[in-house]
Amino acid sequence: MSKLHFTTKHANEASVQRNWYVVDGTNQTVGRVCAKIAAVLRGKNKAYYTPHVDCGDYVVVINAEKVKFTGKKLEDKVYLNFSGYPGGLREETAKNLQLRRPEVIVERAVKGMLPKNRLGRKMYKKLFVYAGSEHPHTAQQPKELKF
Numbered sequence: 001m002s003k004l005h006f007t008t009k010h011a012n013e014a015s016v017q018r019n020w021y022v023v024d025g026t027n028q029t030v031g032r033v034c035a036k037i038a039a040v041l042r043g044k045n046k047a048y049y050t051p052h053v054d055c056g057d058y059v060v061v062i063n064a065e066k067v068k069f070t071g072k073k074l075e076d077k078v079y080l081n082f083s084g085y086p087g088g089l090r091e092e093t094a095k096n097l098q099l100r101r102p103e104v105i106v107e108r109a110v111k112g113m114l115p116k117n118r119l120g121r122k123m124y125k126k127l128f129v130y131a132g133s134e135h136p137h138t139a140q141q142p143k144e145l146k147f
């Protein structure tokens with residue numbers, strides 16, 4: 001009886017091929033779209049996904065101001081920022097943050113879904129979020145990513 005040998009292919013920095021994708025946030029639910037964006041940034045959409053290698057793609061999010069929250073989250077959800085000093089805790093509702101800096105909502109949601117280590121910080125740098133429908137990455141010819 002012959003023995004079958006199967007080898008698993010592991011990705012490394014040299015073998016990873018990165019693509020550019022553009023995601024339209026119009027009428028998308030924040031958590032659902034950000035979970036899918038985080039999976040693409042990690043590289044989980046590829047057959048050769050390797051957990052310890054950054055094999056993800058670049059993602060450009062446009063129309064971040066048009067993402068939506070379900071239920072009463074727009075009024076009830078609070079974003080906290082702490083400066084590190086006594087009395088330095090600042091809080092802001094999702095409604096106010098969406099008016100002031102809408103791209104921060106998507107950035108913080110995606111960042112929370114990535115690994116909390118050097119690899120996660122490297123993956124996060126491949127995310128580009130813009131409030132409007134224009135972006136400066138047309139030279140990379142990003143493909144539209146639909147969910």
